[in-house]
Amino acid sequence: MWNSLKTMWIVFLHMFRRRVTIQYPDEKPNIPPRWRGRIILSRDPDGEERCVACYLCAAACPVDCIALQATEDEHGRRYPEFFRINFSRCIFCGYCEEACPTDAIQLTPDFEMGEYNRKNLVYEKEDLLIDGTGKYPGYNFYRVAGATIGGKNKGEAENEAPPVDPHSLLP
């Protein structure tokens, strides 16, 4: 008897507590920026694709839901010919983001991806690529790497000495 009254009292007290439940979808939850939601591909500060198709995200993916194919433009800049994520398999573990050496692949706070048709959960590069740098502003892999691309020759990356002339006799 006493126990029942005590329980009712506690329930009564809860009426005056702050509500935790929110009225989703009428009310949107506040998702922290490091939430592991829908995956995007970002661009570098110059507006070029950041992804260099190194296949590390695909290798890191525990459910093997990332498939891509590397290709190069005429100046040697490598990028994915296609980049596909099968979100019906994705477990949003974030390993791909961790593996990415160029900050290209990022997980975002968007989780609203429900579909009636499973097919529509297959995202191609056009669906994944955003226009900005995402969470990591400033980084541009090709400015650091030694590989040449259009507009950046040998010796023009950060911290690089001008190229050695192998025909020179000077010490």
Next chain:
Amino acid sequence: MATIHIDNRPYPAKDGENLLQECLSLGFNLPYFCWHPALGSVGACRQCAIKQFKNEEDKRGKIVMACMTAAKDGIRISIDDPEAKEFRTSVAEWLMVNHPHDCPVCDEGGECHLQDMTVMNGHVYRRYHGRKRTFHNQDLGPLVNHEMNRCIQCYRCTRFYRDYAGGRDLDALMLRNQVYFGRHQDGVLESEFSGNLVEVCPTGVFTDKTLKRHYTRKWDLQTAPSVCVHCGLGCNTIPGERYGVLRRIRNRFNGAVNGYFLCDRGRYGYEFVNSERRTRQPLLRKNRTEPLQLASKRDALQHLGEMLSGRARVIGIGSPRASLEANFALRTLVGRDRFYLGISERDSRLLASVLDILKKGPARTPSLHEVELADAVLVLGEDVANTAPRLGLALRQSVRRQPEKIAKKMDIPLWDDHAVRAAMQEEHGPLFIATMANTRLDDIATRTFRGPPAELARLGLAIAHALDPIAPQVPDLSDTTQALASAIAEKLMAAERPLVISGMGCGDNAVVEAAANVTWALCNMGRAAELCYVVPECNSLGAMLLGGGSLETALEAMNDAADILIILENDLYRRGDAAMVDRLLAAARHIVIIDHIEHATSAKADVVLPAATFAEADGTLVNNEGRAQRFFQVFVPKGEIEGDIKGDTPRDIPGDIQESWRWMRDIMVAGRGDERQWSSLDDVTAACAAAIPFLEPILRAAPPAAFRMDGQKIPRESHRYSGRTAMHANVNIHEPEQPHDPDTALAFSMEGYLGHPPPSLISRFWAPGWNSIQALNKFQDEVGGQLSGGDPGERLIQATPGKKAAYFENIPPGFEPRPGEWLLLPLHHIFGSEELSILAPGIAELSAQPYLALNPEDASNLGLTAGDEVQLRLRAQTDVTADGSAADGSANAATTPAEIFRLTLRFKPGLLHGTAGLPVGLTGMGNLAGVALPAWGELKKV
């Protein structure tokens, strides 16, 4: 055997071997860069530092380089010593100072020895923040990509390219921290072994340029053990596939055959599998006048069934580039006496002669590894560098055998590469090259001899006579030739392991017989002589072992009114005279061809069935040594995929491409209704071995399909194969089942036995911490030796030592130049002469254009210079044989109207006066492609 103490534990080791090799053989992970099992030690990279102690009491010890220290009994060393470890880590750190931040875009990434060693050393954080040294890259041609920034100056590339492979155009330039490895200027690497730089380079300076066009990481490739199909040597390879496209070829170590290296034709010829000229669907026409139309497999088989039903008489033409199983299936389909080999009468005689000599003679035929061990070599008539390139590389090693004695006398261990080379200077062991024109091996030859086949044969016979007086004497021999023959005989007699190399390259049986005479003379004089014949195609010997007549005999049989001609993986226009092939094809009421590429013969067929290439089929090939080797299917060819992600009905259409033997089985079922119980390759192999007892060892070439390791199949995909749930998702969201493989113990899957499989089933070389090709060390009992469990392949042909063989008595008359006529000799090209590799764009780019070659003097006598157009008129087709008679059967010697060809003139030094050279097999040769050379022709300036 010595006992060495590593970190206070005793281990057995080979006395006098270097400690690095011994530590690796014992399974220790000791990092290294400059050392390579085939190249020896130079101690350049300072990476394999260990501590050596004087005795048990010595606790201080001194740091030594493991690769430069010999293993002696009782030696005490430490790998785990903290000081040695720190030393190694700092070496890795120095090497990484200038290394660019390239791994994500570097093709070596994921199979990079530098990555592995850096991780092994525990160098995880870059402390250097200064400026990095940079270099410009060079364009090294269509096969090898150059990215010099990544270099760590280990010198492996130049040591392989110059010292091992004899190349001259790649070297180290500049000095101190600016050493540059490249050519003096941009240009195609001259050596035909340049592709090995990709595997020799421990990092990404030299990478595979053909892979770059369709780049895939090592872990994403589906791979299987395979055998190269681009010449007769049967080098072992590992092709890799992704998304239905063959991506690259890597070397598969086989201690007895190719060892660590492949030639560029074998490494880069693979792209024919992806070629536009592939046949991927059955083609059919009910009427000769109509064009070929795409047909379904069912329709094609139904049509064939109708054709074959009743009393249709069928003739089958096999192929030396198809597997034993495919040829045998055709032989079973048409019957033994109606099966023909698909090679010209001349080639068939040459092959028969080669096979007969190897089977019946006292001389053993050496493996490629044994060629490297030979200490005196005579090459008779074969341009080895072009017809069997990897054999040329073995010969470059064989000339080191005698000079190595100088180093041995000076107590220099043979692994101490720089010291050995310094001791040897420019000494070369005896290598005599007698060929029709200059070869790329001439730079290491002791003496060379140039002449048309008849002269080569006479030289060989003269050597045999000089060795053994019982051997027939050659009349009317010039004094210089006689002197040369005596000199060669003397050197061969003085050698411990003399070797004679010849082959079908100059198209003359007398040369083949002369080589046998030389070897037999050596055997009769008590020498353990070896005899190596080069055969033109990957299964030439295998096809010959099955037996069957030539094209000419097939034509005779066709003339006896046969209805249907079934041609297996063969372009007859490359085999025989165009007019003869025309007659053969015209005589057939129906022509069925089963091949993987389109060509002149398939254009004339009524039914074309898409066959599987080496990468899409399993089978057995017999190489020039008589070694039966199994190649395994790498991937299941896809059909055309319809529908896309937004389409309503995405569906997979299974491909129609299947193994040739499966087509034969289907035809047998459709046509005759006689259900062969052939459900897997093993059934065909077993039937083949049962029908031809000599082929019985092929059953042991690889484990059968029922073979399991721990109850599991062996996976073709790595355990880190990626994208399984996404790669087909654009077509169908439901993941397809992995294809079954009823034919082999391998699975098209990443699941299965993860340990080391038997040597013939190794799909990739990988070990924990060893992602690069250097993981191979873990698959050998003794690093640099054979694979654990023995090298794959079963030798079919065993010599009978001590047997007295009767010498060939046929002596051809000497060559007489004819006024106004030229003896046209076949000139082979590593890039271009082979039918399949020429379809690879990289190889095609390096291939020569059709030409006619003369020596500069003859050309100037005719008033011609290089680049001029020449008119060539062939004499009526009669085969030139040793005895000078027409070799063709009388029925087929019908003279063809003399055709006139226009060719560009090129100089070829070394061609004898009165002879001219014609390239073999190049595209654009038209009707010249099937002409049997040597042949006489007239030249005229246009």
